[in-house]
Amino acid sequence: MLNNIKKILFILVAFVSITATNAASHAHQNNHVNHQITITDPWIRSAPINAPALGLFMNISNNTNQEVRLISAHTKGYKRIELHRTIDSNGVMKMVKQAFMPIPAHAKLHLKPGSWHIMLIAPEQVPSEGEQVSVSLKFNDGSTQTIQVLVRKGGMMMQHHSMH
């Protein structure tokens, strides 16, 4: 019994110290990377193996006092990568190419199905579900961020369900 408690305590201490180290190294990293613009939940929608175009989505937070613009995205293995926005104009869904994506000061831009998205065109090979894809994002303040993007399923309702 006492032994068990010791074991649990040990695991707890180990866990806390690992978490603390992680947090510290994170903070350390962030001093070198641009922490003014943060990317969360980046994902590529898993698609048929012959899909001519893929959608890339994420949250981009701008923690600065001025507007920041995403000007391009890069990853290997595509003919073209474009910034797009789907606009619903009286029931007609229009895919409109954008020169940049504006993220207002102290605000978040949510790239999601039916809205802002990055379009990956003519893939050499469509990545499969569960794969991680490295993508770099270029902003107008001169900064670049490289993120790991998960390939996963997702319709409009997926996010809706996960919120419950």
Next chain:
Amino acid sequence: MRAKFFMVAGAAILLIAAVLYSLSGSKDYRSLNAKLTAAQIMHNPQRPLSTFSLSDHNGDVFNNNSLMGDWSLVLFIYTHCPDVCPTELANMAMLKAQLKNKHAAIIPKVVAITFDPLRDTPKVLKTYVAHFDKAFIGVSGDTQQIDQLVKDLGAYYERVVYDEAGKPITLKKHEPLPDDAIEKGYVINHTARVYLMSPDGQVLAGFPTPHKVDDMANDIELLIKAFEE
């Protein structure tokens, strides 16, 4: 004498009722509108679907008969669509799952007709739609035939090419694609309604965007019940 009169009168009333019933195209589904949260009634016996003949993703004929006998959900897609069409197809797969969860007696089959038969051949559609659900049916074929269906169902699409400077140019309805369009790519602006077709091969209701799967499943059950009553 009196009994005979009542019998004749009764028969006449039944006959008139039957004629009225068939003339009015059976029921007035508009009374359902108050209960529906996602669907809009499109039932209109005065305007049946045109005769059409297309090809399913196995290369077999897909025509008016293919929509008869079963309930179906029909939608228009194109595989070069980066956003709206894959979302719709994913939603249709979730809708089927939702109906299954609710133990629905009838789960409509899903038919995805391409706006873009030039690039979306039956073979392309077969690989594409099966990704979302093995049972989905992809349909391609002659542009004029597809355009007729698009018109009948009140859908709409327009093709957009880009000029040298990258400026978008929307093509007119029957304007041919520029020679380099296949190479350079083009997108299609389009409506994204889903149509519920009853087993008589006619449209009963339409679901405009956004497609909320839970609401759609409820409405589909209500509509099927009303039709079969």
